Amino acid sequence: xxxxxxxxxxxxxxxxxxxxxxxxxxxxxxxxxxxxxxxxxxxxxxxxxxxxxxxxxxxxxxxxxxxxxxxxxxxxxxxxxxxxxxxxxxxxxxxxxxxxxxxxxxxxxxxxxxxxxxxxxxxxxxxxxxxxxxxxxxxxxxxxxxxxxxxxxxxxxxxxxxxxxxxxxxxxxxxxxxxxxxxxxxxxxxxxxxxxxxxxxxxxxxxxxxxxxxxxxxxxxxxxxxxxxxxxxxxxxxxxxxxxxxxxxxxxxxxxxxxxxxxxxxxxxxxxxxxxxxxxxxxxxxxxxxxxxxxxxxxxxxxxxxx
Amino acid sequence: xxxxxxxxxxxxxxxxxxxxxxxxxxxxxxxxxxxxxxxxxxxxxxxxxxxxxxxxxxxxxxxxxxxxxxxxxxxxxxxxxxxxxxxxxxxxxxxxxxxxxxxxxxxxxxxxxxxxxxxxxxxxxxxxxxxxxxxxxxxxxxxxxxxxxxxxxxxxxxxxxxxxxxxxxxxxxxxxxxxxxxxxxxxxxxxxxxxxxxxxxxxxxxxxxxxxxxxxxxxxxxxxxxxxxxxxxxxxxxxxxxxxxxxxxxxxxxxxxxxxxxxxxxxxxxxxxxxxxxxxxxxxxxxxxxxxxxxxxxxxxxxxxxxxxxxxxxxxxxxxxxxxxxxxxxxxxxxxxxxxxxxxxxxxxxxxxxxxxxxxxxxxxxxxxxxxxxxxxxxxxxxxxxxxxxxxxxxxxxxxxxxxxxxxxxx
Numbered sequence: 001x002x003x004x005x006x007x008x009x010x011x012x013x014x015x016x017x018x019x020x021x022x023x024x025x026x027x028x029x030x031x032x033x034x035x036x037x038x039x040x041x042x043x044x045x046x047x048x049x050x051x052x053x054x055x056x057x058x059x060x061x062x063x064x065x066x067x068x069x070x071x072x073x074x075x076x077x078x079x080x081x082x083x084x085x086x087x088x089x090x091x092x093x094x095x096x097x098x099x100x101x102x103x104x105x106x107x108x109x110x111x112x113x114x115x116x117x118x119x120x121x122x123x124x125x126x127x128x129x130x131x132x133x134x135x136x137x138x139x140x141x142x143x144x145x146x147x148x149x150x151x152x153x154x155x156x157x158x159x160x161x162x163x164x165x166x167x168x169x170x171x172x173x174x175x176x177x178x179x180x181x182x183x184x185x186x187x188x189x190x191x192x193x194x195x196x197x198x199x200x201x202x203x204x205x206x207x208x209x210x211x212x213x214x215x216x217x218x219x220x221x222x223x224x225x226x227x228x229x230x231x232x233x234x235x236x237x238x239x240x241x242x243x244x245x246x247x248x249x250x251x252x253x254x255x256x257x258x259x260x261x262x263x264x265x266x267x268x269x270x271x272x273x274x275x276x277x278x279x280x281x282x283x284x285x286x287x288x289x290x291x292x293x294x295x296x297x298x299x300x301x302x303x304x305x306x307x
Numbered sequence: 308x309x310x311x312x313x314x315x316x317x318x319x320x321x322x323x324x325x326x327x328x329x330x331x332x333x334x335x336x337x338x339x340x341x342x343x344x345x346x347x348x349x350x351x352x353x354x355x356x357x358x359x360x361x362x363x364x365x366x367x368x369x370x371x372x373x374x375x376x377x378x379x380x381x382x383x384x385x386x387x388x389x390x391x392x393x394x395x396x397x398x399x400x401x402x403x404x405x406x407x408x409x410x411x412x413x414x415x416x417x418x419x420x421x422x423x424x425x426x427x428x429x430x431x432x433x434x435x436x437x438x439x440x441x442x443x444x445x446x447x448x449x450x451x452x453x454x455x456x457x458x459x460x461x462x463x464x465x466x467x468x469x470x471x472x473x474x475x476x477x478x479x480x481x482x483x484x485x486x487x488x489x490x491x492x493x494x495x496x497x498x499x500x501x502x503x504x505x506x507x508x509x510x511x512x513x514x515x516x517x518x519x520x521x522x523x524x525x526x527x528x529x530x531x532x533x534x535x536x537x538x539x540x541x542x543x544x545x546x547x548x549x550x551x552x553x554x555x556x557x558x559x560x561x562x563x564x565x566x567x568x569x570x571x572x573x574x575x576x577x578x579x580x581x582x583x584x585x586x587x588x589x590x591x592x593x594x595x596x597x598x599x600x601x602x603x604x605x606x607x608x609x610x611x612x613x614x615x616x617x618x619x620x621x622x623x624x625x626x627x628x629x630x631x632x633x634x635x636x637x638x639x640x641x642x643x644x645x646x647x648x649x650x651x652x653x654x655x656x657x658x659x660x661x662x663x664x665x666x667x668x669x670x671x672x673x674x675x676x677x678x679x680x681x682x683x684x685x686x687x688x689x690x691x692x693x694x695x696x697x698x699x700x701x702x703x704x705x706x707x708x709x710x711x712x713x714x715x716x717x718x
Contacts, residue, residue, distance in 0.1 A: 270686035
């Protein structure tokens with residue numbers, strides 16, 4: 001810290017004599033690198049290490065090799081969770097076009113539009129737990145609004161959250177509500193930055209409606225789209241809170257996702273299989289890794305291209 | 308996840324903070340009595356203990372009931388209190404086996420508890436040693452709506468055939484026969500316990516929860532076949548997987564459902580929901596296989612001394628104090644449950660009297676599925692029971708899955 005503060009205290013010429021060129025950046029990076037190593041890198045390897053053990057978190061650890069993985073690949077619940085994760089990833093993407101649509105709709109100058117925009121953004125501001133509770137009531141088969149709508153049409157209400165076929169879709173719908181709002185705000189800021197010249201030029205060339213959107217507006221929204229996709233993928237993969245609040249993985253485990261299954265095996269009331277939980281975490285990490293590497297290569301190539 | 312972890316950390320921080328400020332002569336007690344009645348009852352117990360031992364400073368850390376189940380693992384290893392609340396049976400086995408609970412056999416012998424707490428002795432014993440002191444227990448059974456039964460001319464069922472007939476009659480009258488909310492899974496464990504206890508008996512049930520019998524055994528299949536006689540015609544509350552047990556209570560209170568298999572703690576909610584005591588009846592779970600001695604579910608709540616406790620001397624005094632007949636009488640009066648000490652007077656309450664009478668005649672007492680079976684088996688088992696109660700046709704698939712889990716859990 002003291003070394004880092006030195007350059008400001010001395011004349012610029014003295015700086016060069018103070019030590020090798022790499023020292024200052026290294027020192028500035030050190031706190032960040034330290035945190036990253038301790039809280040991100042080390043836990044990754046620790047998880048991988050634990051996943052080879054049978055451990056209840058209290059007693060001694062027994063090395064069991066790949067037995068946790070062997071068990072995992074023979075575990076129906078794991079495949080249910082994996083399948084649900086895929087469904088989550090695919091359907092959660094609806095938040096991106098949904099957010100774009102709302103943003104385009106709200107991107108106009110009328111009286112009170114700021115208030116309307118904030119109202120649309122509201123679901124993202126409230127906690128996921130509240131979203132989960134609100135939707136759980138919405139779906140409630142005896143007093144929920146959905147049940148009332150079904151009854152108004154003379155149909156028997158479906159208990160969405162108690163039906164193994166609908167439950168995941170029901171939770172995703174709840175998750176899309178705040179996620180769409182998030183994407184919307186990203187696109188709204190993106191739309192602000194659109195250059196009016198290009199719109200004007202496009203209009204002179206006779207572009208209208210869809211063609212204008214597709215060829216003129218969307219390309220300029222690419223950075224916003226990229227971020228929207230990124231946050232949505234992350235949102236889908238860490239979809240833990242809604243599952244926990246709305247169904248607790250039920251009915252009979254049919255709405256589990258990998259993150260929730262890991263929590264259940266490692267930390268919940270009936271769990272405490274740290275090794276097995278870690279093995280699930282490693283698989284989830286491997287899946288995320290595919291996406292993360294894509295993200296990183298793309299970021300690097302973008303940065304290089306921009307230079 | 309975020310808020311759960313935060314709560315956990317806060318709880319740990321509290322435990323640590325309070326413990327570090329402790330000095331000799333301080334007794335730190337961690338409990339999960341967050342509900343109003345248990346909390347008030349335990350406050351009184353502490354008052355009484357302080358009056359008797361004025362030299363001991365008592366620090367009581369109270370945890371949220373559900374959160375406690377996770378917190379206990381952290382504080383037992385990180386910073387153990389001097390007394391901790393927990394449950395009897397297999398539920399305490401992980402802590403006993405990990406050497407986290409103190410052997411308190413001496414407290415039992417010194418205070419004559421072997422005699423006074425005899426009914427709970429076996430559920431407190433592992434490897435021939437006692438690992439804690441029980442302070443309360445309660446009965447399980449079927450609570451039913453007396454008025455609805457009368458209106459439909461139904462007598463209290465004594466046998467399985469009568470129960471099934473009663474259900475059919477209720478269903479015809481437009482009443483859901485049996486209320487249940489299976490979202491939290493454990494209410495299904497109560498049904499399985501009773502089905503197995505009545506179809507196959509106590510010994511078989513204990514063998515099964517101890518992992519000695521495969522789930523694919525014909526006797527287990529018989530349990531599900533019989534259970535199916537209630538599931539398949541739709542005698543259980545529709546959409547029960549969407550409700551917690553409390554959320555299923557309104558159906559019972561509003562008269563949309565007529566029976567509810569539950570522990571005695573549910574009565575409080577029935578009464579708060581607006582039912583009068585005379586509208587609620589209590590019946591023993593009816594006989595299924597004739598001649599099999601009737602065993603019951605009666606979960607016991609307990610207090611333990613963690614192995615790493617700093618003030619074990621006062622902790623032993625406290626355990627001896629709560630085991631005594633007078634304290635258990637007072638405590639359970641506020642708690643509305645049954646005292647374990649045979650010398651204690653039980654509260655004057657019709658449900659508790661009925662329960663006590665039933666339990667005193669019981670052939671044997673089981674704790675509960677999730678306390679008798681190890682955690683991993685219990686979780687998979689209760690999930691299977693819930694699936695069966697929604698999709699009874701999956702029976703064989705469920706049992707095969709449970710057998711796979713059993714083979715793995717009890718190696």
